[in-house]
Amino acid sequence: MYKVVVIGGGPAGMMAAGKAASQGNDVVLLDKNEKLGKKLFITGKGRCNFTNDCDVEELFENVITNKKFLYSAFYSFTNMDTIAFFNQMGLKEKVERGGRVFPASDKSSDVIKAMERYLAHNNVKVMLNTGVKDLLIKDGKAAGVILDNGEELLADKVILATGGVTYPQTGSTGDGLDFAKKTGHSIKKAHGALIPLVSEDPFIKELQGLSLRNIKATLFESGKKKRDLFGEMIFTHFGISGPVILSLSSYVKEGKKYFVEIDLKPALDIKTLDRRLQRDFEKYSNKQFKNSLDDLLPQRLIPVVIKMSGIDEQKRANQISKEERLELASVLKGLKITVKSKADIKLGIVTSGGIETKDIDPSTMESKKISGLYFAGEVIDVDAMTGGFNLQIAFSTGYIAGLLESREDKK
Ligand SMILES: Cc1cc2nc3c(=O)[nH]c(=O)nc-3n(C[C@H](O)[C@H](O)[C@H](O)COP(=O)(O)OP(=O)(O)OC[C@H]3O[C@@H](n4cnc5c(N)ncnc54)[C@H](O)[C@@H]3O)c2cc1C
The missing domain is CATH 1.10.8.50 (Helicase, Ruva Protein; domain 3)
Incomplete structure (x- = not known):
């Protein structure tokens, strides 16, 4: 039995898992791929434009869909926090035209390595080649996940960070949208953006x-x-x-x-x-x-x-x-x-559409339908322009999902 299971080892899931574990929780991070951050690896033509060096207000100007929903997320974990986070994890940055922030080494693999250090430092258990087939819900609450091999992993909280539906070869095949739909969440039809x-x-x-x-x-x-x-x-x-x-x-x-x-x-x-x-x-x-x-x-x-x-x-x-x-x-x-x-949706840099924000508490990323279920990253109906803004969304939403605040705790 884990305290938290995180589905999806992309930037949102890794951030959420590390943050949840940094608070003393027993966390397992699952990804169906053989390695973490497969999409992250190809970002920014292999250089990974991981955020933007602009005023926080400008982050909102660059969001296309549901910018208001991101208010708490962006202010809880800003673009400057992203840069500071990576510095702490030993990654130096450089800023290019239009405020685009890249690793000084020009290697997206260094961003992934920095995130892996964060996971290791906080003792997150990482399970690769581990696909999730469904969510486990008991009495209207998140109770864990069912793996592709039929095994059940029990947990108090589940963070769904399975990404969108574009570049499916990286693992983002829209599974999370199906899980969310089956558990009563509204889904806005997905289509490719930045395409x-x-x-x-x-x-x-x-x-x-x-x-x-x-x-x-x-x-x-x-x-x-x-x-x-x-x-x-x-x-x-x-x-x-x-x-x-x-x-x-x-x-x-x-x-x-x-x-x-x-x-x-x-x-x-x-x-x-x-x-x-x-x-x-x-x-x-x-x-x-x-x-x-x-x-x-x-x-x-x-x-x-x-x-x-x-x-x-x-x-x-x-x-x-x-x-x-x-x-x-x-x-x-x-x-x-x-x-x-x-072009074909698969060629989109990001997915527009996804789990509708009306079903998610914007200050915690917890589902309004199923307590103990959280969402992070591109699986949510948010998307932004190029310039590092989409990864900032993944990090900010991952961060507050990882705080694991709940409506129940607030009662
Ligand atoms: C070519 C390209 C270039 C890009 N460049 C940039 C850039 O430079 N800057 C920027 O800001 N954004 C960029 N983006 C967008 C950015 O990569 C995404 O917005 C970001 O990766 C979303 O993060 P995520 O963690 O939500 O999802 P993802 O990165 O898609 O990760 C989701 C993970 O969940 C896993 N998963 C899915 N279903 C299951 C399941 N059933 N069981 C277990 N695991 C599962 C997947 O294997 C995957 O690893 C780019 C995208 C592309 C395609």
Whole structure:
């Protein structure tokens, strides 16, 4: 019989288990994988952007779904607490563009090792290759778990930290959502957030693999501007991806029509861009139009832009009219990509949807339906932008779940 069983050895579960054990509780942490933190390992392209060095208030601004629910969690364990926590566990950090915090070593494995030290220091028993089949509920209270092999592990409290449904190869297969549903919790339909966008525009395949830096991407919903962002993007075999596109995808809802406009020259207004075009056409005056854009655009983009401009590619640069030049400039300032849908949910960086926050006490993460059952991390219906905010959610919710405060204790 344990005091606490934690299901899921991701960042939320590890934080919850360590915190619960640090208060003298007998804690067991279960994961169906052969190692802890499988998803954590691939975060931040293997470098793990584990939090953001911003004001606490800015954490909320970067949460997309249910920011108010996170009030207690973020204030109980802030982004500065996350940095201090890892420092105590022997991990140094560095801060990059946009306040993104990474381990100084650039290795996500060092973040996992730091968390493993926390678990070992607090004598958490870790059981790997141990899948949970169901929750054990007795008299409306959490009483433990049933393992895949049928064995029962009894415990006073259960913390469910099984993650979302994206990148299922990392173990996040949505089991916790089923457990929560079966025990009377409402589940908001899960869909991928921070996810590539699918486009069937004919030029997409031609551009596959091309990445663009310093562009501005603007998302339009039903013809109306929704949000714009500066940064990097990449064309894939099925559509578009990269940091700005993943962030914009958080605003894409089912059943609406979207397109993305790429401003390839966001630093130049249309007049300045026109002057620049005039200069380039003078420089290459005797060359064909198709050979006059080398200074302006990556090679692979040139045929696509030419086609969109409607200008004859054989035309000599010095024969291009003012109207044609302005048409070209408008293509460069607004290359339009029609969005068919979001990519397959499995490709989402995070899951939007999950256990509805109305069923969870935000100051303890305890279920309002089953006492002694707590939730932490992505299994909850919360999600945020890129920049370290999703891992901060995992750490903050894991921390207060690990405090094991209960409505019963408060009575
Ligand atoms: C490619 C990629 C890059 C990312 N980069 C970043 C980043 O740089 N910064 C950032 O803030 N966020 C990033 N994220 C998001 C972040 O990784 C997640 O939000 C975070 O891992 C969620 O933590 P979690 O502990 O809730 O769930 P998870 O990390 O998904 O962990 C859940 C664990 O539960 C286990 N489990 C599930 N079901 C069972 C069961 N039935 N029995 C036993 N164990 C079970 C799983 O095996 C898994 O180990 C990234 C995500 C991806 C996919």
